[in-house]
Amino acid sequence: MRHRIAFLTSLILASAVVAEAGAQDVRDFHFVKDTTPVLQLSNPAALTAWSGKVSTVVLEGTKGNGAVVPLEGSANDFSVSASTESFFRLNGKLAFHGALFWTDYQGREMGGPVMMNPELYPVNFMESDPATVGTKKRENYGLEGALALNLGSRWALGCGIKYTAGDQTKVKDPRFLNVLMDMNFSCGVTFRASDALLLGVSLLYRDLLEQVRGGIYGTGDIQYFVQTDKGGFLGSVAELAGDLNYVPATEYRPMANHYYGLSFQALVRERFSNELSVRYRTGYYGKKASTSPVFFEYAGIEADYSGRLLLPAGAGLHRFALDLGFATLANDENVLRYVTPAGQSTIVEYLGKNRVLDRIDMSATLDYRWCSEASGPRPGLTLGAKAAYAGRMQTTSLFPIWRKHATHTVSLDLTGQKVWTDGTWSWVLDAGLSGLLGFGTDKLDGTYGSGETPGLKSFDNYLGRYYEYKTLPRAGASLGFTAARRFGAGFEAFLRVSDAFDLLLSAPQYLAGRSRNLACITLGCNF
């Protein structure tokens, strides 16, 4: 509660500060952000290349129903969130970007992955018994700020930080408790090579730490087991007890991730932005102490390109967005044993390591949008199409067994938005159609040599759910209606209701249903 009060106070203060600073005609925040390439760059120094002011505050409630959800999702969930975000120039030298958000999520009948971000990690832990599903509650708080300073006519310097804190708990045994801390820090410079060209380079550092522990608060004579997925839903099973197994019942254990990145930007005529980033990722699971084991250590490289292109078409605008991503991750499991030197405490002795996972992730998104007007508060008509691909290929090696697992997902979204304006009122109707299909290999197992492996398990139910969610063809439609009213030149309030529905086009074997509906109500303002 203390956090919520502090957050809402900060949100109100931030709004007041920004509203004070705003005086020009208000525009739709997301329209401005989408059609301003410089605001898409991760280099905080690039903020100086933009001279506008735009802010938003949003309160939102979302209700989800339906089992077409990822493993960490719920077929019956609800979330509320509050957020605010601003871009504005303080004066001739300083530009600012700030954001705050808070999300409260509650999902029923949740089990499966124990971690909050299972897709992100090379190793995951899952509840072994479907009967232990229960309600999970999750809260996230976020703070983002960036400041850019002009150093003369050509150079600019900027620094930014994004900090997210979160916690999650399950209110039924086994009760896993998670604590999340995610901090992104970036610092960069830009150089105005000419009127038409802005070049930039920035350094990135991210520290993502999620800590987890299990807890049994009910009767103690029931054993609970945790499945450890070392990749491709292949791994081992251990009891949730004590502190020796992968997931401890007596203390928090961290999944620590560090990213070190370098990013290059080029902005041409304020209409064509290019950003190429590369990050080195390293991490481990366990506690780095002589008496506590580090079970896994992993590392990888991530690279991505992001491009935005605006092409004026009369009063309107064509906007193209291209995003490409590539990431590798290799996970080693430490070979360790517990030894007790005479007269001393038990310590962990490391004897080597085995490569258990090699993973490659790839993604590509091409997003096109046509807006009938480029300069107004929001365009009268917008049409868009987005094609996206996401793929994951991985090999799990648990000698003498190996498993190859791959998913490839292709999706297409078509959207349209029509705005009617009457004086201070605007009504917005938006609709969308979507389609998704996937392919891949759920599991292809083989052996490097001979050996019996009674200790290795394939978690086929989870594998099936995951694979079906990624690959089963589905179609969807969405409809939204927004009523917005301007108060003076610099403030607009809006209310939006929307609904999105997805339907699997073939019957699932593992997913508990074939549809998903998301109803959302949003109250917000732009200023």
Add this chain to the structure above:
Amino acid sequence: MKKLLILLSAAVLALGFAACEQLPKLATITIQLKADGAAFAQADVPVTVLSTSGTKFESKTDVTGEASFLLPMGTYSASVTYKTASGGVSVTYNGSNSNVVAAVNGTTSYTIDLNRVENQQIIIKELYFGGCTNPSTSKGYTDDAYVILYNNSELEADASEIVFSFVAPYNGNGTNKYYTDGKLKYESDTWIPAYGAIWWFQSPVKIPAYSQIVVAIFGAIDHTATVSTSVNLADASYYWMSNSGIAAYTAKKYAAADVIPAANYLTTVPISQGTAWTMSNSSPGFYIGRMASADAKSLSENVDAFDTTLGTTKPFYVAKFPKANVVDAVEVWSTANVAKSQVRFSADINTGYVGITNNKGYTVYRNVDKEATEALAENAGKLVYDYAGGTADVDGGSTDPSGIDAEASIAAGAHIIYSESNDSSKDFHQRKVATLKK
């Protein structure tokens, strides 16, 4: 800028290739078998290496008694069980080395010292300790533990001096203070731990040939009256570890049915004095020995002779049970904790382990010595095959590799000879239903 982009692309590709799939790193490990300090120069002796994650590798010795393995980095337990006949007596050579490590630049040669074991008359046929799930509460019920002793020979056996105990720690995956540098403190000593208590009979007990007796460990009552999934231990022929009369056991009292005569009660003097008679319900290291009741009582009371490795206060007292008196043993690990479990018996008593999942009504049951059982002439036409009583269909499952359904065969009038290799992984399996469950 162009150069920077080229450099960046090259770096991405280089790091990408570096992170690409690697083949497992393997180490060649050789294991030399020894007996009485000299090489056990016998070819084709099967050697098993078991990783802490449960992966099993097998190889056979060459003529010098050495077996070689190609193993991924890891810690392993190597074991040997080799049966032969010597002077008309069935002899088993067994041994283990639980300290085998495949590591980068690590040791590559290990030895196993084999012990010569002649088969015993009285054995542990079944140990039911993990309990069942109480359908009315959905919780585990473990008050119904029992052990069955079996006469594995054609001659009547005197079990009057058979005693019962278990080693420390309670659970196979518990912190084991007896390990130093990967070796048990009593590995080469003359004793093993007697933890909790040593139980002994108070009247003569005879077991006819190929027959059994049942000993209730906690409550000797009809447990099915309150827990339908449990077993009925209220039988006049059964024995009972009479813990209700032990003064130190104040926290929980068990009972015996009236039909069980007082002469069938066992008794004890608590060693590690907790407030209740208890035994692991997930992974005990259970054994039987042969010792006169007076000697067992004296051993349990002689505090000055106790081992205090676990601690110097009463809950941690351990009596030193002579290895020479051990008759049979079974090392049980929880299937959920195999990676963290360690053997608690020295290799001259028992090697290997049997895995079990508790609270499901599963039991630890002895495997049949197929060759010896089929060799009995009186068994002609009485043996029932296609055994399906194991748990191969469930997590952590196992089955009797002989394929003989021992209980069905006994019911058909056959005489069963059970396996005696002193290796729990080969002598026992997890059975889906306790044999006393009707």
